[in-house]
Amino acid sequence: MRYGKRKNSVVFGGGQRSSGVTGGQTLKILLTQYLKRVEAFTRSPVSMELEPGGKFVLLGGIITGTYVKLERNKQIVQKWRFKSWPEEHYSTVTMVFEQKPDHTVLKLKQTGVPSSDFERTRQGWKDHFWNRMKVTFGLSASLF
Numbered sequence: 001m002r003y004g005k006r007k008n009s010v011v012f013g014g015g016q017r018s019s020g021v022t023g024g025q026t027l028k029i030l031l032t033q034y035l036k037r038v039e040a041f042t043r044s045p046v047s048m049e050l051e052p053g054g055k056f057v058l059l060g061g062i063i064t065g066t067y068v069k070l071e072r073n074k075q076i077v078q079k080w081r082f083k084s085w086p087e088e089h090y091s092t093v094t095m096v097f098e099q100k101p102d103h104t105v106l107k108l109k110q111t112g113v114p115s116s117d118f119e120r121t122r123q124g125w126k127d128h129f130w131n132r133m134k135v136t137f138g139l140s141a142s143l144f
Contacts, residue, residue, distance in 0.1 A: 041129070041132040041133045041135075042058055042059055042128060042129070042132065043132070044058070044059045044060045045057075045060050046058055049067070050067070050070060051067065051070065052067055052068060052069060052070060053066060053067065054066065054067045055067075056078070059128065061083060062082060062083050063080065063081070063082060063083070064080075064081060064083065065078050065079045065080040065081055065090060065093075066078065066079045068092075073097060073099065074096070074097055075094065075095065075096050075097065076093075076094070076095040077092065077093070077094050077095075078092070078093040078094075079091075079092060080092070080093040080110070082117065082120075082121070084117075085114060085117070086114075089112075089114070090112065091110050091111060091112035091113045091121075092110065092111050092112055093108070093109070093110045094107075094108070094109045094110075095107070095108050096109075108125065110125075
C-alpha cells in the first residue's frame with residue numbers, strides 16, 4: 001500500500017490483492033447486514049445503517065461516520081473520524097473493489113486525516129481491519 005501527503009491531507013492508496021476472494025465477498029465482510037461478522041474481526045461492538053446518509057460506529061465508538069455512497073461490489077465512500085479528532089472534522093474514506101478472474105483488488109484512499117494522526121490512522125487500518133480480517137476469516141490475502 002502507498003502512503004503519502006498532499007496539501008495538508010494524507011492519502012492512502014494502492015491495491016490489495018485477495019486471492020480467491022470475490023468483490024462481493026470482500027464487500028460482504030466489510031459491510032454486511034450481519035453485524036456479527038464485523039464485530040468478529042473488529043472484536044468490538046458495531047452499529048451500521050447501510051444506506052447513503054446512514055451512520056456507523058466502529059471499535060466501540062472510537063471511529064464514527066456516515067456512508068456517502070454504497071455501490072454493491074464496486075465502491076464504498078464514507079465520512080470517517082476518530083473520536084479524538086476536533087469535533088466536526090471528518091476524513092473521506094473511499095474503497096474501490098476491482099474483481100479479477102481469481103482475486104479482488106481493494107483500493108483504499110483516505111483524505112483529510114490530520115497530519116498529526118497519520119501514523120496512528122495508517123497503523124490502525126493494518127492492525128484493526130486488514131490483519132484481523134485475514135486472521136478471522138482465513139483470507140488468503142497479500143495485505144502489506
